[in-house]
Amino acid sequence: MNLSTSSSSSAWCLLRDLVLYALLVVLTYTGLCYVFYAHPHLLIGEQGWISTYRRVDRAQEALPHKTVYLGDSVGAQFFPFQHMPNALTANGAVLMAGQLVLAGMASEHPDVERIVLAITPESLLRPFEHEMTFNNYVKPFYSKGNRAYILPITDEKVARHRWGVFSRHVLAKFLPFSDVNYGWGSGKHDTIPHGERDVREASRYAVEHIHHLVSLVEARGKRVVFVSPPVSRARYDASKGYRVSRSILEQAGLSEHFAHYFDQMIVLEDTAFTDKMHLNPRRLPELKRALAALLER
């Protein structure tokens, strides 16, 4: 290096400081991981995976309500976590595996009599191999504390990946990176079911969790109700009225739980949505009444 003696010693000082800085960053990160994992309410922000920790936190607290609402981000538009103390709605990327953990925790509470899952058909059958799985399911839900609600199929899937062994460690719980570096590969497994084959393949994982969720909650003497938020005409027509999803659930012996889910589905013109999935907030008041009426039946 083109360095004089004095600048050579400065270079070593700088290197020393950089190493010290890196150490401090790692140590602070580690400390904060433990603090935030124990007290997720200390985190700010309602967006993304950080907010999911709050759902876990609330599910573990006292829930003096007869009905608890779970669901994806569309379901959350109807039963918002921020405004309803009995809502644990999150997003589709928490998978049915995440909903199982939340339903399991919620159904432990003695006052809870009914668990409503307001979830779109796309989220309902979402596969594990999805680019947002690490952030939204693995980080907040896949831990030793939730062992009772984690199925062997998830362990198998996690074990298949390079860094899977670290997934349960608290230090992995706040990693800033998404699946890209986790081993799910290129992040191109964005396989929200869109074709018949995809839905069938994706469904195995989801169906196993739905089965488990239903039997777990019912074994505790409580009811599970699945309800679909309104879907767009484009999505409905493209999936031929969710024909494949319907038949998968029937074949899995779940038709009893999903008969009303499909039959009473509200199908709206595309303009009622902001992105063909989420509803235009200005339409929500009327749609909330419609959905509430569905749940009353």
Next chain:
Amino acid sequence: MLFNSLDYLVFFVVVYLLYWLVAVRNTRLRNAFLIVASYVFYGWWEPIFLLLIALSSAVDFFVGFQLGRSEKAGQRRVLLGISLAVNLGLLGVFKYFDFFVESLTEQLARCGVDLFDLSSLGLILPVGISFYTFQTMSYSIDVYRRRMEPTRNPLAFFAYVSFFPQLVAGPIERAHSFLPQFMRKLKWDAATTRDGLRQILWGFFKKIAIADVCAPIVNRAFETPAAYDAPFLFFAVLLFAFQIYADFSGYSDIAIGTARLFGFDLRRNFAFPYFSRDIAEFWRRWHISLSTWFRDYVYIPLGGSRVSRGRQVRNVLIVFLVSGLWHGANGTFVIWGLVHALLFLPLILANRNRTYLDTPGGSGLLPRPVEGLRILLTFGLVCYAWIYFRAASFSDAIAYQQAILESFPGSVNQVKTWPNMKALLLIVFMLGMEWAQRRELYGLAIQRFPHPLRWGCYLLVSMLIVFYGEFGLNEFIYFQF
């Protein structure tokens, strides 16, 4: 290659070590090494477009060289014309051709005229073309005006044009201050390196923890404004103002900091523009390297402000419209420029465009109430203009404003992202740091802080990035220009 990618991290470490361990011993070797590194950096994205950089560099080197040998005015004009034709030609073909063809076809079709079948070329816009063409053109113009001697060192010149830290999004350097740096001997300096690293850290904070956090909320609002109520739409415009500032000034901070690590000084590109007290001050603080480029090569040659009132108005309008068009082939940028021109004109006509040359807030902790109101008013006007800049089309910009008016005063109607405390708190932190450091060159220029406080700031910024940043490999907004 993106600054916020793993590829870049590896590239940077390798290049930095080779540079200081081997290349820096000899100026020629160093420049050759920088050219190779810069071409790899750029070619990582699309190697074929390296030809454009090489062409632009070769033409301007040749033009400069010939200008140095020629005394005939006519010949000199022809040479300058070659430089302008090639550089503006590249811009015209790759950036504006499709826009003009589509606009022309549309206008003709509206008039019911379908005389000929024009088809757009469908070309990809080469990243950074607006930046490096302006940089090379400024060299030829300065040599033509005899403001600097032409260089006879092709390696230095090619390295000057392609210097990777600022190649794709500026700052747009001037040859008279930047080119000589490629000919001087360099010595590694610890203080400069520390300062560079600090500025890079601050740049990453702005990009990852501010710009990329605001982006999804802004995108949602501008994609379907009719779905949201007035408070959220106002909020989204506010977030866009900070998104574009943090994105672009963050890039500039990373570029300037990186250049410092390699022993080069780049010009300042942002000077805390949202603390401006009027639009004139805003333009002295926002994208400084471009606004001074237009001032020196367009506004002043047109006569600047030393002409009649009418011509003064014309000159201001031309500069702002061209500045808008520089950002992209879209009418929205032209309207954005026009809005700024209309805000700027009263100041220049009243000869009040240089009222605020001092530091906002003086030496006080907070600005005086009147000054604070001026800052807020200027920020509000700038935000209004951003609506045109961000909207995909003029009709979208109007639709956005209509959506605000129609839902005003706005029912709080399940707008689930309102308020986004995370984004707001991060912005407040950034503004607080930059206000405290407003006399310095960037927000984290805290070298004079006591040691524990300084390290505390580094850690806090790092933790905010790690816990609240968005690590999605999002491109910098100004890459598209």
